[in-house]
Amino acid sequence: MPTSGNAVIGQSGGPTAVINQSLVGAVYALQASIAANENKVSKILGAHHAVAGIINDDYIDLTDRDPDFLDRLANTPSSALGSSRDKPDAAYCQRIFESFAKQDVRYFFYAGGNDSSDTCRIIAEMAADQGYDLTAYHIPKTIDNDLMVNDHTPGFGSAAKFVAQAFMGDNLDNAALPGIKINVVMGRHAGFLTAASVLGRRPGTDDGPHLVYVPEADFSEEKFLADVQRVYTKLGRCLIAVSEGIHDADGTPMMVKLQEDVEQDAHGNVQLSGSGALGDILSDLVKTKLGQKLNQKLRVRADTFGYLQRSFVGCASEVDQAEARRCGHEAVKHALAGDHKSGSIAMIRQPGSDYKIDYQRIEIKQVAALTKHLDPSYITDGCDIAESFVHYAAPIVGELPVIETF
């Protein structure tokens, strides 16, 4: 006899353009099970602000939401249920079980990145330890694209599309009013999103970004300045993509190295987003060290793309949307099948020239609290991204707008 009870879905960590697709994919699959009288799920509950909502018995009933509403919700960026950055400890998890028991929750779905999958893993393990019958599935999500096992993650394609379109436009801007321009892209430990800055470069042109710095390559001020000088001397301009998480050879983030006041969040991470400091520091560095050498009137500017990368409306990748929806569906399918008490869904790319994704159930511990990095072969000379990365990322991002120049 199958486990019967209620289902809770939560959305954790940073929002993305498609995390509501995963929510809606899961809701549709659960509604289908209810409609088929499978006697597994009674109510579908959304955790309002993730684990923080659960411990306060704060749920949004999703059981009878109609498809028109759900489809509009799926196409809306950000986490519609609300998110949380709480990282539950043992006492916190105990309160989660109390709420689950009170609500007769037997299925738990948690969409998030590597921190969030670890939360899901802890809850699943504690449930097993305490003999509480719970099936817990992690649904992959992160614009950072840094989950192990997965070819890529839901959220990355849309954020990458935003970054690519931003660089396409800023490259044209930099060509119109030449100077040195530094754009800081999200990415604490993994450089996938920063690498996406090259996706709109047209072969055989002098399109930028001309320099790309990712956390996977140690950052050196000396090399950076030499790179900038080389490009500027050749082209009379230089467009630069920089991950917020670039660090020196000792692993010290440049943000920390170059700035005294830093703020730490609840996970013990230094605040890298939501501030223009890194861009401004690098901009000052170039002005100070190269201004005299290259051009007295050197224009050096920095922009930090910030939260727009994950939240901008009207720029989602259609492939990303469909895949995120499917991940929500697959998590429910495996959970209701009842073969395993926990798992995560991984997107595996099939070999061959055509782009095709397999959705496989894996153990949560295969992704929890681990970070995937850019393959070293994608990084050239420590300051650029290889064409092989474009082949990898282009199908995930989809078609980019056509541009023309003289």
Added chain:
Amino acid sequence: MPTSGNAVIGQSGGPTAVINQSLVGAVYALQASIAANENKVSKILGAHHAVAGIINDDYIDLTDRDPDFLDRLANTPSSALGSSRDKPDAAYCQRIFESFAKQDVRYFFYAGGNDSSDTCRIIAEMAADQGYDLTAYHIPKTIDNDLMVNDHTPGFGSAAKFVAQAFMGDNLDNAALPGIKINVVMGRHAGFLTAASVLGRRPGTDDGPHLVYVPEADFSEEKFLADVQRVYTKLGRCLIAVSEGIHDADGTPMMVKLQEDVEQDAHGNVQLSGSGALGDILSDLVKTKLGQKLNQKLRVRADTFGYLQRSFVGCASEVDQAEARRCGHEAVKHALAGDHKSGSIAMIRQPGSDYKIDYQRIEIKQVAALTKHLDPSYITDGCDIAESFVHYAAPIVGELPVIETF
């Protein structure tokens, strides 16, 4: 007998998403005149990097460019000919005439904002003084929307659409992970673009931005902090739009007041864009003054939208595109008609409920070096934008993506 010679087109100042539409609109009209054997224009020359290209005899021949190329170019953001921030003095203008005489240039079209229209005016007046037969027309362009006489300017609608979509997304992000978020929007003296932050707010919701600060209302730190505290206390979050050009009651920009090191550009303007400093300063102010009072773990973040507002590909307003194209066309039409040796094109909105624009020839001096400001009736309580502004701006921006929330 009409004046006969060559035509030069230049693009000046900051790029926009639609300045290439104006270029192409002018080129098509000039090509039509050539095709009709009107014997007014022989060659159509693009000034490579505006006035800086002219004094170096650096032109791109546009005479025989085919429509497929031109249509792709029109849909590409930024200034395809290249721009310049040079502000010509008398000696510089003399070099412009020397180049014009050498190239037999008799028609000059210059797309730009108020600084650029002033350049166009000076060149037209010097031509008249020196007895050089030149017809000079200014084509309106600026994302700031601050040209006098005009209902609005080409470039504003697309930049406003970007800002509106950015705030729509960031409002959802701020609702998912509540805190205080400050977004800095371009606008040195005029707050139109910052006001566009409200265009995606849905009536009857708690959608942000909840506070909007524009240069037309004096900025006071005390009022700002009180406003933020009031909104945060009520909603548990606060999304704020701030013009880069906000200033105190004495007219001192907050950027200057709050920061020691400032950089000035060739026009004597303080650098406000291409830096995250203002956002970070305001963010620190809120953390320092309200952190203890409101919430020890208060999340305060700032993003500066930067050059994306004028250059992002794939986000142009269709209305803006069509109007910019038409302005280029109208400038050529009036110049070739030969009734005036100079002029500018103004977009005048017809009275009535339907949105309709008249294109009128005006004197350059009606727009040159002047700044239009937000009507005071659009600003409420010094910290918000009235619904009347939405009625004004919505037809210019066009439809925004549909979003859904619980």
